[in-house]
Amino acid sequence: xxxxxxxxxxxxxxxxxxxxxxxxxxxxxxxxxxxxxxxxxxxxxxxxxxxxxxxxxxxxxxxxxxxxxxxxxxxxxxxxxxxxxxxxxxxxxxxxxxxxxxxxxxxxxxxxxxxxxxxxxxxxxxxxxxxxxxxxxxxxxxxxxxxxxxxxxxxxxxxxxxxxxxxxxxxxxxxxxxxxxxxxxxxxxxxxxxxxxxxxxxxxxxxxxxxxxxxxxxxxxxxxxxxxxxxxxxxxxxxxxxxxxxxxxxxxxxxxxxxxxxxxxxxxxxxxxxxxxxxxxxxxxxxxxxxx
Numbered sequence: 001x002x003x004x005x006x007x008x009x010x011x012x013x014x015x016x017x018x019x020x021x022x023x024x025x026x027x028x029x030x031x032x033x034x035x036x037x038x039x040x041x042x043x044x045x046x047x048x049x050x051x052x053x054x055x056x057x058x059x060x061x062x063x064x065x066x067x068x069x070x071x072x073x074x075x076x077x078x079x080x081x082x083x084x085x086x087x088x089x090x091x092x093x094x095x096x097x098x099x100x101x102x103x104x105x106x107x108x109x110x111x112x113x114x115x116x117x118x119x120x121x122x123x124x125x126x127x128x129x130x131x132x133x134x135x136x137x138x139x140x141x142x143x144x145x146x147x148x149x150x151x152x153x154x155x156x157x158x159x160x161x162x163x164x165x166x167x168x169x170x171x172x173x174x175x176x177x178x179x180x181x182x183x184x185x186x187x188x189x190x191x192x193x194x195x196x197x198x199x200x201x202x203x204x205x206x207x208x209x210x211x212x213x214x215x216x217x218x219x220x221x222x223x224x225x226x227x228x229x230x231x232x233x234x235x236x237x238x239x240x241x242x243x244x245x246x247x248x249x250x251x252x253x254x255x256x257x258x259x260x261x262x263x264x265x266x267x268x269x270x271x272x273x274x275x276x277x278x279x280x281x282x283x284x285x286x287x288x289x290x291x292x
Contacts, residue, residue, distance in 0.1 A: 037062070133282055206242065
C-alpha cells in the first residue's frame with residue numbers, strides 16, 4: 001500500500017513516476033479512479049489544494065466525499081483510531097490536510113488505505129511535486145535548476161528540500177534569518193546541493209533560474225517573523241538582480257508587501273498562475289501513482 005506523507009516516502013523511481021503520470025494525463029484525462037471513493041479532510045482552509053483534488057478526482061471519474069472531523073463521533077464516543085479504521089472500510093483513499101503532522105502519522109497507522117498529505121505543519125509534498133513539475137515544464141529540462149528561496153524555513157520549503165534528493169544536478173540557495181535558521185536547522189536537510197545564507201547574495205541571484213518565496217508567518221507560528229525576514233522580501237529591486245530567463249514562483253496565497261511586492265507577483269517574470277494550474281496536474285499524477 002502506498003502513502004504520501006512526505007517526499008522522503010518516495011523512491012526516486014516513485015518521484016519520477018508521479019511526474020511522468022502527471023505529464024501523460026495532462027492532454028488526455030483518464031478514468032483510473034472510476035468507481036473509487038476518495039475522502040477529503042481539510043482541518044485548515046484551502047483553495048488550490050482542495051479544488052485541485054476535487055476537480056482532479058472528478059476528471060479521473062472518481063467521487064470525493066468531504067468529511068468534517070467535528071461532525072464525527074471522535075473523542076465524544078469513538079476514538080480517533082477506531083474512526084479512521086472504520087473510514088477505511090468505506091473509502092479507497094484519504095486526502096488529509098491537518099495542523100499536526102503527528103495526527104497525520106497516527107491516521108496512516110489506522111486508515112488501511114492510501115493517505116495523501118495535503119499539507120501539515122511539517123511538510124507539503126503535493127506542493128513540491130507541483131513546483132518541480134512546473135520548473136521542468138517551463139525550462140524544458142529534467143534537472144540542473146538553480147533555485148533561490150527567500151524567507152522562512154517552513155513546510156513548503158521542507159518538502160522542496162526533500163525533492164533535492166532526486167534532483168542531484170540542481171541547487172537551492174536559501175536566504176533566511178540567522179535566528180530562524182539556528183532554531184530550525186536540525187529539522188531541515190543539509191545536502192551538498194543545499195546552502196543557507198543570511199544576507200542577499202547578488203552573484204547567486206544573477207545565476208538563478210527561479211526565485212521562490214512563501215508567507216513569512218507560517219502555520220502555528222507564535223512569533224512575528226515579518227520583521228526578521230523583511231530584508232528578504234522579493235521586490236523589483238531584488239528581481240532586477242536576476243537574469244532575463246529567471247522566473248518568480250509562490251505557492252499562494254501571498255501577503256502583498258510582506259514577502260513579495262504586487263508588481264513582482266503580477267509581473268512578467270511571475271509564473272504563479274502556471275504554478276497554481278499545475279497543482280491540478282500534480283494531484284492527478286499522485287492519484288494515478290497510487291494505483292487504487
